Amino acid sequence: MRHLSIVGFGLIGGSLAAALRARQPDLVVTGFARSAETRRQALELGLADAMPDTLAEAIEGADIILLATPVLSFETVLAAIRPHLTPSQIITDAGSVKGSVVDAACRVFGELPPRFVLGHPIAGSENSGVTAARADLYQGRRVLLTPDQHTDPDAQASVAQMWRDAGAQVEWLGVEEHDQILAATSHLPHLLAFSLVDTLAHEDRHLDIFRYAAGGFRDFTRIAASDPVMWRDIFIANRTAMLTQIDAFADGLAALRAEVDRADGRAMQTRFARAKSARDFFTQLQEPQTMSKHWQVTAGATMQGTIRVPGDKSMSHRSIMLGAIAEGTTEVSGFLEGEDALATLQCFRDMGVQIDGPVDGRVTIHGVGMHGLRAPKDRLWMGNSGTSIRLLSGLLAGQSFDVTLQGDDSLAKRPMKRVSDPLARMGAVIETAEGGTPPLTLRGGAPLKGIHYDMPMASAQVKSAVLLAGLFADGETSVTEPAPTRDHTENMLNGFGYKVERDGATARLVGGGRLTACDIEVPADISSAAFFLVAASITPGADLTLTHVGVNPTRTGIIDILLLMGANIERLNEHTVGGEPVADLRVRYAPLKGIHIPEALVPLAIDELPVTMIAAACAEGDTLITGAEELRVKESDRIQAMVDGLNALGVAAEARDDGALIPGSLDRVFADAAIQTHMDHRIAMSFVIAATRASGTVVVRDIEHVATSFPNFKALCMGLGVKLSETSH
Numbered sequence: 001m002r003h004l005s006i007v008g009f010g011l012i013g014g015s016l017a018a019a020l021r022a023r024q025p026d027l028v029v030t031g032f033a034r035s036a037e038t039r040r041q042a043l044e045l046g047l048a049d050a051m052p053d054t055l056a057e058a059i060e061g062a063d064i065i066l067l068a069t070p071v072l073s074f075e076t077v078l079a080a081i082r083p084h085l086t087p088s089q090i091i092t093d094a095g096s097v098k099g100s101v102v103d104a105a106c107r108v109f110g111e112l113p114p115r116f117v118l119g120h121p122i123a124g125s126e127n128s129g130v131t132a133a134r135a136d137l138y139q140g141r142r143v144l145l146t147p148d149q150h151t152d153p154d155a156q157a158s159v160a161q162m163w164r165d166a167g168a169q170v171e172w173l174g175v176e177e178h179d180q181i182l183a184a185t186s187h188l189p190h191l192l193a194f195s196l197v198d199t200l201a202h203e204d205r206h207l208d209i210f211r212y213a214a215g216g217f218r219d220f221t222r223i224a225a226s227d228p229v230m231w232r233d234i235f236i237a238n239r240t241a242m243l244t245q246i247d248a249f250a251d252g253l254a255a256l257r258a259e260v261d262r263a264d265g266r267a268m269q270t271r272f273a274r275a276k277s278a279r280d281f282f283t284q285l286q287e288p289q290t291m292s293k294h295w296q297v298t299a300g301a302t303m304q305g306t307i308r309v310p311g312d313k314s315m316s317h318r319s320i321m322l323g324a325i326a327e328g329t330t331e332v333s334g335f336l337e338g339e340d341a342l343a344t345l346q347c348f349r350d351m352g353v354q355i356d357g358p359v360d361g362r363v364t365i366h367g368v369g370m371h372g373l374r375a376p377k378d379r380l381w382m383g384n385s386g387t388s389i390r391l392l393s394g395l396l397a398g399q400s401f402d403v404t405l406q407g408d409d410s411l412a413k414r415p416m417k418r419v420s421d422p423l424a425r426m427g428a429v430i431e432t433a434e435g436g437t438p439p440l441t442l443r444g445g446a447p448l449k450g451i452h453y454d455m456p457m458a459s460a461q462v463k464s465a466v467l468l469a470g471l472f473a474d475g476e477t478s479v480t481e482p483a484p485t486r487d488h489t490e491n492m493l494n495g496f497g498y499k500v501e502r503d504g505a506t507a508r509l510v511g512g513g514r515l516t517a518c519d520i521e522v523p524a525d526i527s528s529a530a531f532f533l534v535a536a537s538i539t540p541g542a543d544l545t546l547t548h549v550g551v552n553p554t555r556t557g558i559i560d561i562l563l564l565m566g567a568n569i570e571r572l573n574e575h576t577v578g579g580e581p582v583a584d585l586r587v588r589y590a591p592l593k594g595i596h597i598p599e600a601l602v603p604l605a606i607d608e609l610p611v612t613m614i615a616a617a618c619a620e621g622d623t624l625i626t627g628a629e630e631l632r633v634k635e636s637d638r639i640q641a642m643v644d645g646l647n648a649l650g651v652a653a654e655a656r657d658d659g660a661l662i663p664g665s666l667d668r669v670f671a672d673a674a675i676q677t678h679m680d681h682r683i684a685m686s687f688v689i690a691a692t693r694a695s696g697t698v699v700v701r702d703i704e705h706v707a708t709s710f711p712n713f714k715a716l717c718m719g720l721g722v723k724l725s726e727t728s729h
């Protein structure tokens with residue numbers, strides 16, 4: 001694009017001009033504004049080259065024309081520019097409602113012109129007018145395009161490129177879907193803010209009310225300072241969807257009013273806890289992935305003291321899944337409040353299960369029984385979590401309803417045929433994306449039959465998916481694993497009174513039984529503890545105790561590997577909690593030596609191998625990892641990601657198809673570098689630990705995924721003397 005014309009030069013149009021001109025100084029921008037003052041300001045601020053008096057002149061010669069006036073004026077604007085348009089010109093808009101724009105265009109042109117690409121930047125602000133324009137308004141924000149099947153693909157591509165050049169992330173949506181979603185997420189909140197402020201402004205004591213109004217009021221009503229004309233137009237243009245949302249809100253408010261009236265604290269707390277956890281969970285979806293955070297970690301750490309890492313991720317997922325289909329109320333403590341486990345929790349809420357919490361790791365699940373799940377209203381969101389999508393594909397394969405399981409960009413690359421193949425053999429109807437990746441759509445009502453499955457890879461997720469489907473299948477389902485993998489599904493099913501038998505490498509159950517609610521205490525996650533087992537082992541002077549760690553023998557590969565390397569780890573206070581062994585682990589610095597990691601330990605330490613590679617780089621001699629090809633299909637290709645990161649830190653590590661060769665040195669000082677983490681929490685945390693042995697500062701990029709499994713990793717690191725700070729560059 002060489003020439004952009006902006007009709008309506010306010011915050012939205014002005015910010016686009018500012019962003020594009022910063023990147024492309026020779027871009028010609030012309031504009032139109034009704035007020036002479038705005039025309040003058042746009043020129044003075046250097047946002048436009050010309051602000052002619054007529055629309056015809058303002059659009060002349062433009063490649064793209066952006067309509068950025070209030071939505072109800074579009075029809076008048078389109079009618080005015082129509083006689084002057086040339087066939088190659090592209091029109092787009094920035095309206096918050098799309099259906100009404102289609103209608104306006106049809107009235108003016110008889111149809112939606114193929115070169116009219118409907119768009120909506122989700123980047124407003126309560127500030128308005130050209131003087132509020134900012135070159136970074138669209139940085140990392142979403143722009144939604146809502147073309148139809150007749151929209152010209154070239155025109156779409158040009159508009160998408162324009163927004164990307166302004167720093168935005170472009171996504172596509174249907175017109176109706178857009179209007180319904182925006183009614184709920186943007187239009188209703190604005191309406192409520194206007195209404196609340198207006199109501200309070202009429203109260204007798206409104207001066208006092210506003211004088212003493214504190215943070216909550218200010219946060220809630222910030223958007224009531226938005227442009228009244230623009231919002232008047234939006235509420236009218238999106239009237240139908242708005243009314244649906246207002247009614248739904250009014251019902252919720254009436255229910256809450258009744259709870260206040262009855263002083264029903266329990267009901268309110270349940271409602272608020274549900275709202276809080278939904279907000280915590282969904283906030284991470286709101287920020288496009290371009291809003292990355294990075295950590296700068298400077299060498300040195302003490303690694304002394306006593307800490308407890310958060311609850312076990314594998315058990316947290318399973319506690320929700322089994323609690324939901326059990327009869328009765330399951331109380332969970334020690335639940336991991338990380339994004340992955342919260343994704344599982346939200347899925348079951350979406351399927352109608354009442355779940356209270358989590359509050360300080362306590363969750364109460366009101367089980368609905370084997371056949372009580374309800375069809376979710378939308379796709380289920382799995383976030384970054386392979387465990388959620390694979391286990392749920394098994395659990396949901398035998399339901400009566402259709403359901404689609406979808407996750408983030410990292411999950412979208414992970415192989416799902418490993419579960420869809422055996423489930424299809426059981427009779428499930430499952431569609432995957434091309435290449436056997438998510439989203440997965442499960443068709444309801446398919447009768448399942450038990451099978452015997454010889455697993456081709458050592459995967460607890462595949463084993464669990466087949467066993468969970470087996471609960472709903474006719475007859476016996478059995479799975480034989482090529483090597484032992486974590487057995488929490490089997491243990492927990494037994495805890496819920498559902499018999500799973502173990503016979504060597506084979507686990508079996510018979511479908512059609514029932515689960516009875518029970519209490520579950522989730523121990524601390526050994527996979528999270530692993531970062532500190534390694535950190536203390538490579539930090540001279542370290543003496544660290546990790547309390548209440550789950551030491552189920554199918555998970556303790558990391559302890560065995562580190563002991564073989566010469567680590568000083570003691571198990572203290574060993575006991576059993578709810579059928580799972582736990583212990584305190586005391587770890588002190590010890591000079592490590594390189595080893596060939598026994599392949600039998602690989603599946604028992606699969607998530608801990610990335611940080612093991614950091615230990616290896618600090619050990620005397622070479623460490624060889626083989627038989628670990630599964631690492632290539634985790635949240636990232638963990639073999640490549642670790643080898644690349646180690647190379648950047650100055651370690652001549654080599655990737656192998658099924659592992660890596662890592663040269664070690666007891667005096668290792670890592671070089672300063674910036675590390676790519678590929679949206680993978682374990683890669684990120686491994687390199688934070690490595691950075692404590694760097695010569696200066698290591699930048700660990702895109703750190704936010706740490707929250708999937710270890711939300712307080714940063715706080716615990718800082719408590720152990722790790723020097724880190726956040727940066728967005």
Ligand SMILES: O=C(O)C1=C[C@@H](OP(=O)(O)O)[C@@H](O)[C@H](O)C1
Pocket residue numbers: 313314315387458459460461462464486606607630
């Ligand atoms: O069942 C589970 O809870 C898990 C199994 C493992 O995956 P695979 O089954 O793919 O090895 C592991 O990597 C994952 O973090 C959790």
Ligand SMILES: C=C(OP(=O)(O)O)C(=O)O
Pocket residue numbers: 340384385386387388607634635682709
């Ligand atoms: C592989 C992992 O998790 P998931 O498969 O659940 O995404 C992990 O936590 O390291």
